[in-house]
Amino acid sequence: MEKKTTYDRRRNRSFTNGIQDGVYRGSAFGNPGLLDLSEEESVLEMIGKYFLQLTSPGRGTSSARRGSIESCDERDNSPVAQMDAGVEQEQRVLQQAVTRHIELCLTEAKASTLLCQVLLLPHHMTARVGQDVVRSSADEPCGLRGASIKVYVEGKEGLKPVGSFSIDPSVTPTFELSVILKADKSYSWPALKHIFESDKVLKLRPEYRLVKRKLYSSASPVIHDFY
Structure with missing residues (x-):
């Protein structure tokens, strides 16, 4: 052997x-x-990204909000993130x-x-x-x-x-x-x-x-x- x-x-x-x-x-x-x-860390990170885009120079309020929503959707639906969580x-x-x-x-x-x-x-x-x-x-x-x-x-x-x-x-x-x-x-x-x-x-x-x-x-x- x-x-x-x-x-x-x-x-x-x-x-x-x-x-x-x-x-x-x-x-x-x-x-x-x-x-x-943890869920708490995920929420805090998402909120931080939202306000960062909202206060970025050269961006309007409506465009910033659209960007923040797109970021959230991209994070939640990321195939890699979902795959890793599923494997674990x-x-x-x-x-x-x-x-x-x-x-x-x-x-x-x-x-x-x-x-x-x-x-x-x-x-x-x-x-x-x-x-x-x-x-x-x-x-x-x-x-x-x-x-x-x-x-x-x-x-x-x-x-x-x-x-x-x-x-x-x-x-x-x-x-x-x-x-x-x-x-x-x-x-x-x-x-x-x-x-x-x-x-x-x-x-x-x-x-x-x-x-x-x-x-x-x-x-x-x-x-x-x-x-």
Whole structure:
């Protein structure tokens, strides 16, 4: 396998105290990494342009007003601005969808595959994985909609499949993306020993791996490790 550049990140390794379906998480994931210009800033900028044209020398009142209206219309209907906003919104929606699917796979696999009662996740881990999955799909013909995503947990007994999903089942997959999460094999939480058996608590490490295999190419799979 060809191994691509490893991405080294500083991870927040704190864990939440809350429990939802036996899965411990950080605070609810939001829309990280994508910021939009606020409505207030847009309005102030538009008003500033209007008064600048209104007070420009050599312009009549009526022509200045016509110019200000044309400027507003041009800004609001700019194809580039609308395209950028649409792409950002789509990226956020896709990232949230991937995050929800991964959490659902882990929740459903607790009793059947992972054989645990409590699953501990690093802070915001699933949101980070979702973001990296979306980024890894950016250069594909159909983007993330052409992905067949499989989720695994690597433990003492090797890889365990915990679920699979597609964001858009109507699209024929063009590539396969394996998400490999890693169990902390040496972990034990004394605070839970009085509630659960020690072998019923499983903690995942912050590190994970993405393996991308193009279904339309004979090239070797691409491996990305995240820390």
